[in-house]
Amino acid sequence: MARSKGKVIAENAYKIKSSKIAGRGGFATRAIKKGERLMEYLGERVSHAVADSRYDDAKHALHHTFLFAVNRSVVIDAAVHGNDARFLNHSCAPNCEALIEKSRVFIEAIRDIVKGEELLYDYAYTRDGSETDEEEFQLYACRCGAKSCRGTILAPLSKAELKKRAAAAKKRHHPRHTVARTGHAG
Numbered sequence: 001m002a003r004s005k006g007k008v009i010a011e012n013a014y015k016i017k018s019s020k021i022a023g024r025g026g027f028a029t030r031a032i033k034k035g036e037r038l039m040e041y042l043g044e045r046v047s048h049a050v051a052d053s054r055y056d057d058a059k060h061a062l063h064h065t066f067l068f069a070v071n072r073s074v075v076i077d078a079a080v081h082g083n084d085a086r087f088l089n090h091s092c093a094p095n096c097e098a099l100i101e102k103s104r105v106f107i108e109a110i111r112d113i114v115k116g117e118e119l120l121y122d123y124a125y126t127r128d129g130s131e132t133d134e135e136e137f138q139l140y141a142c143r144c145g146a147k148s149c150r151g152t153i154l155a156p157l158s159k160a161e162l163k164k165r166a167a168a169a170k171k172r173h174h175p176r177h178t179v180a181r182t183g184h185a186g
């Protein structure tokens with residue numbers, strides 16, 4: 001899909017309220033057109049090392065962070081000075097996407113959305129190839145309810161990753177990698 005640069009953020013397109021999927025979510029308050037830019041994902045911009053030090057996954061029974069990996073050097077932590085974007089829920093069959101443009105992250109509609117619909121995007125949590133089945137389907141379990149639900153909010157595995165993963169499973173699992181949401185380059 002063609003994307004124009006420097007788009008303005010739509011106004012009065014959504015509100016935050018409780019969601020059946022998890023916690024709070026964003027819901028369309030009017031019809032939204034495919035391609036509309038709805039919000040920017042804001043928060044403190046930190047290094048991966050700082051993000052890793054803040055959130056040790058091994059200590060958390062449930063995974064709850066507002067981290068978004070922008071690129072290899074920057075992670076946005078929306079727990080600090082974050083905005084409404086942090087409340088948007090994940091879906092394996094989303095109606096929005098997180099678009100990375102000049103190191104900023106924007107949430108845009110990828111299809112027409114009707115009033116009242118929940119705004120959802122694919123978190124595609126970063127992987128390092130060492131994820132165990134337990135992490136994949138319990139710690140990062142997805143219950144979005146989509147027919148195409150892959151059962152996890154981790155990013156889909158490519159064939160190359162599947163091979164790497166089989167090799168990595170033979171080694172000891174190392175728990176230092178902190179996962180974060182990520183998006184598509186604009």
Ligand SMILES: [Zn+2]
Pocket residue numbers: 091092093142143144145146148149150151152
């Ligand atoms: Zn799902």
